[in-house]
Amino acid sequence: MVKPDEQWSREQERVTGIVREIDRRIDKLEDQTLDAKGEMIDIRKNFWEDVTVNFEDAAEAAETYASMKQQAELLSERERTHREADKQLKTLRKLKSSPYFGRIDFTEAGGESTDLIYLGIASLRDAKDEDYLIYDWRAPVSSLYYDYPPGPAEYETPMGTIQGELQLKRQFVIRGGEIVSLFDTGVTIGDELLQEVLGKQSDAQMKSIVATIQREQNRIIRNERSRLLVVQGAAGSGKTSAALQRVAYLLYRFRGQLTADQIVLFSPNPMFNSYVATVLPELGEENMQQTTFQDYLHFRLGRAFRLEGPYEQLEYALAGVDEPGYTVRMEAIRYKASAAFVRLIDRYLDSLRSGGMRFKPLVFRGESIVKATDIEEMFYSLDRSISLPNRLKLVAERLLVRLKEREAAALDEPWVDEEIELLDKETYLKAYQSLRRKKRFAADSFDDFDMEKAVLAEYVVRERFKPLRARIKKLGFVDLKGVFRQLFGNGAASSLLAEGEALPGEWDAIADQTAARLDQGEMAYEDATPFLYVVERIRGFQTNTGVRHVLIDEAQDYTAFQFAFLRRMFPRAKVTALGDLNQSINAHATGGDGGFDALESLYDTEETERIVLTRSYRSTRPIVEFTSTLIPGGEAIEPFNRDGLKPTLTETSHEAAAQAAIADRIEALQAAGHRTIAVICKTAARSERVFEALRGRIAGLSLIRQETNEFEEGTVVIPSYLSKGVEFDAVLVEDASDAAYALESERRLFYTVCTRAMHELHLFAAGVWSPFISRQARALCEPGPATATNIEAQV
Numbered sequence: 193m194v195k196p197d198e199q200w201s202r203e204q205e206r207v208t209g210i211v212r213e214i215d216r217r218i219d220k221l222e223d224q225t226l227d228a229k230g231e232m233i234d235i236r237k238n239f240w241e242d243v244t245v246n247f248e249d250a251a252e253a254a255e256t257y258a259s260m261k262q263q264a265e266l267l268s269e270r271e272r273t274h275r276e277a278d279k280q281l282k283t284l285r286k287l288k289s290s291p292y293f294g295r296i297d298f299t300e301a302g303g304e305s306t307d308l309i310y311l312g313i314a315s316l317r318d319a320k321d322e323d324y325l326i327y328d329w330r331a332p333v334s335s336l337y338y339d340y341p342p343g344p345a346e347y348e349t350p351m352g353t354i355q356g357e358l359q360l361k362r363q364f365v366i367r368g369g370e371i372v373s374l375f376d377t378g379v380t381i382g383d384e385l386l387q388e389v390l391g392k393q394s395d396a397q398m399k400s401i402v403a404t405i406q407r408e409q410n411r412i413i414r415n416e417r418s419r420l421l422v423v424q425g426a427a428g429s430g431k432t433s434a435a436l437q438r439v440a441y442l443l444y445r446f447r448g449q450l451t452a453d454q455i456v457l458f459s460p461n462p463m464f465n466s467y468v469a470t471v472l473p474e475l476g477e478e479n480m481q482q483t484t485f486q487d488y489l490h491f492r493l494g495r496a497f498r499l500e501g502p503y504e505q506l507e508y509a510l511a512g513v514d515e516p517g518y519t520v521r522m523e524a525i526r527y528k529a530s531a532a533f534v535r536l537i538d539r540y541l542d543s544l545r546s547g548g549m550r551f552k553p554l555v556f557r558g559e560s561i562v563k564a565t566d567i568e569e570m571f572y573s574l575d576r577s578i579s580l581p582n583r584l585k586l587v588a589e590r591l592l593v594r595l596k597e598r599e600a601a602a603l604d605e606p607w608v609d610e611e612i613e614l615l616d617k618e619t620y621l622k623a624y625q626s627l628r629r630k631k632r633f634a635a636d637s638f639d640d641f642d643m644e645k646a647v648l649a650e651y652v653v654r655e656r657f658k659p660l661r662a663r664i665k666k667l668g669f670v671d672l673k674g675v676f677r678q679l680f681g682n683g684a685a686s687s688l689l690a691e692g693e694a695l696p697g698e699w700d701a702i703a704d705q706t707a708a709r710l711d712q713g714e715m716a717y718e719d720a721t722p723f724l725y726v727v728e729r730i731r732g733f734q735t736n737t738g739v740r741h742v743l744i745d746e747a748q749d750y751t752a753f754q755f756a757f758l759r760r761m762f763p764r765a766k767v768t769a770l771g772d773l774n775q776s777i778n779a780h781a782t783g784g785d786g787g788f789d790a791l792e793s794l795y796d797t798e799e800t801e802r803i804v805l806t807r808s809y810r811s812t813r814p815i816v817e818f819t820s821t822l823i824p825g826g827e828a829i830e831p832f833n834r835d836g837l838k839p840t841l842t843e844t845s846h847e848a849a850a851q852a853a854i855a856d857r858i859e860a861l862q863a864a865g866h867r868t869i870a871v872i873c874k875t876a877a878r879s880e881r882v883f884e885a886l887r888g889r890i891a892g893l894s895l896i897r898q899e900t901n902e903f904e905e906g907t908v909v910i911p912s913y914l915s916k917g918v919e920f921d922a923v924l925v926e927d928a929s930d931a932a933y934a935l936e937s938e939r940r941l942f943y944t945v946c947t948r949a950m951h952e953l954h955l956f957a958a959g960v961w962s963p964f965i966s967r968q969a970r971a972l973c974e975p976g977p978a979t980a981t982n983i984e985a986q987v
């Protein structure tokens with residue numbers, strides 16, 4: 193039996209040997225990149241000297257072109273080599289500091305020898321290029337490390353399943369080429385390393401979890417089969433982490449077939465993008481495309497409407513309770529998010545095949561060239577089996593013919609002469625050149641008056657008809673807003689109901705509200721996706737077939753409509769949706785069926801997999817124990833066993849006193865070395881107020897707004913809904929009273945806010961505590977500094 197310190201020194205010897213080998217590779221590569229760089233500079237400097245430029249005749253010109261092309265190719269080849277070498281160098285430098293984090297000893301069934309497999313963020317072969325000194329954590333065999341304790345084990349390869357016996361599983365922490373810790377572990381990935389990783393202070397960047405991926409997370413990361421993978425996971429269970437590791441895995445597994453720009457991550461807000469931006473580069477991979485659904489809506493509808501965003505809608509839901517029409521709008525938000533509304537719209541679109549499509553007349557200089565009713569007639573005279581978009585294309589063709597006829601007739605009209613008179617010199621010249629290019633005449637100038645007039649008339653008419661022509665080609669003669677608005681007209685929706693279906697009780701009021709808003713050029717957030725869906729179904733979906741993987745983070749906040757939309761937009765993509773129904777904070781969430789069922793109903797059951805994560809890693813055990821009491825079914829959440837302080841409850845008599853207590857607490861937290869501290873307020877308006885009150889006392893305090901793009905270290909004031917998905921060393925819930933969180937719809941928001949804390953959670957209230965903090969929950973907390981008696985009195 194090898195003694196522990198002997199093991200340590202043997203392992204250290206190996207690490208030292210590998211670092212030496214890495215150093216050798218680095219030196220070699222550095223020389224190579226230096227050479228490539230020198231060559232690149234040379235080629236750029238001497239580009240024109242090495243090219244014989246001669247344009248005297250066609251043959252010489254062709255030769256010149258060929259020689260330029262050759263030089264340019266040489267240059268881009270050198271650039272590519274340089275880029276590749278640079279990437280390898282970066283990886284090697286990372287490996288040099290920490291070559292690997294794990295080792296497994298595996299004996300294949302029927303085999304005699306045992307393979308020692310060391311796992312790192314990239315693979316490295318020995319000098320002879322024969323054996324692997326380090327295996328990439330994504331290699332098939334590496335799966336064993338994440339999936340099994342010592343004992344019988346198996347892993348999948350493209351050639352089939354390999355079975356055998358795992359003899360040893362060892363974890364390392366290596367820094368600067370030195371082993372800092374080393375331990376053998378029984379069950380999956382040992383707690384020691386996780387304790388260490390999770391106990392650290394956070395900074396403003398999410399980290400890769402490659403050394404401590406848990407078995408159930410590994411299933412998400414390596415899933416290749418499912419068309420739809422749904423992950424329901426408790427707060428802090430590593431959904432986002434697993435999603436990013438999954439991207440890194442897919443890029444490795446399908447190297448050469450899949451590139452980073454064929455993967456899209458939908459994230460909740462722009463700040464979140466900056467929070468996760470370093471994970472993939474840290475793993476030596478390029479970042480996938482990142483966007484938010486709102487960005488897309490804005491891109492499509494932002495010019496035509498005053499478009500409301502999800503956060504404005506949420507602010508309204510949270511703060512607009514006393515506004516007239518509030519209950520109607522809230523009911524509208526829920527209904528318009530539902531699969532029932534998708535079905536209603538699908539039936540509406542179906543009904544448009546035989547009637548009801550709305551058109552806009554083609555108007556030229558105030559004259560209606562083709563009336564809306566004529567277009568309608570044209571449309572409905574076409575065979576009904578032809579799809580709506582194809583029928584519109586046929587109508588467009590006919591309209592273009594009509595336009596041409598009208599254009600020809602316009603040539604002799606008096607307004608044309610008038611416009612010719614008014615042509616400035618520049619336009620005149622432009623007309624002349626444009627027509628000459630078209631070889632309508634060969635002379636150097638207009639020398640014949642009639643010819644000049646005819647040519648200019650043609651120019652003027654063509655220019656004036658251009659916008660109309662473009663509009664027809666873009667199917668701009670369809671009154672899309674009118675088609676959508678019509679659904680909210682008298683009785684339109686009720687005639688579309690299928691048996692057993694009903695409209696919401698307040699439908700008439702909802703319809704009036706919707707129509708009024710549309711008439712004012714406003715697009716409510718709840719209408720934006722349904723409207724765009726109608727537009728796309730009518731004009732033909734603008735699909736994106738290049739994208740192969742779509743990952744939707746915080747998927748619980750998407751509506752049935754948004755899922756249906758994404759499904760059509762990325763028809764060839766596999767979808768990974770990650771979310772937590774307990775954190776559904778959007779206004780539609782309270783009753784709408786936007787949850788995962790709506791998404792799953794879009795895919796066949798055989799191609800769908802659902803994974804549930806119940807272990808929570810972010811927060812200390814005392815915090816998880818407290819937050820689990822806030823939601824029904826919370827007892828199923830398993831805290832990772834990390835000790836820490838109990839949450840505190842500080843009760844004060846008025847707002848200013850609460851703010852003073854918050855400021856005291858922030859100072860103490862800063863002094864204790866916490867790097868990210870958040871004061872979380874319910875709304876944006878409240879955040880502004882608290883920020884103003886605290887900024888004089890807390891140096892470097894910043895306010896996070898909807899448009900904040902960067903997530904930075906320090907102390908921040910942030911509205912509840914923007915704190916989604918991110919985490920802080922310490923969280924201060926600015927107002928946990930029943931004035932802020934009392935409605936059932938606010939329960940999940942409160943849960944989301946409290947679960948942002950990694951190490952410390954402090955709640956404040958000027959007044960009565962939120963009813964979500966039960967007697968049982970209070971027993972799990974400590975009273976805040978000056979308020980012990982108050983709390984005890986309440987308990």
Ligand SMILES: Nc1ncnc2c1ncn2[C@@H]1O[C@H](COP(=O)(O)OP(=O)(O)OP(=O)(O)O)[C@@H](O)[C@H]1O
Pocket residue numbers: 386389390399401404405406409425426427428429430431432433434772775809810916917918919947
């Ligand atoms: N296997 C792991 N090893 C180390 N750290 C982990 C692991 N899984 C999760 N974590 C850590 O737990 C924290 C929460 O992870 P993450 O943000 O991915 O969770 P989430 O499920 O997306 O959370 P939420 O839904 O609350 O936003 C992060 O700090 C992450 O690094």
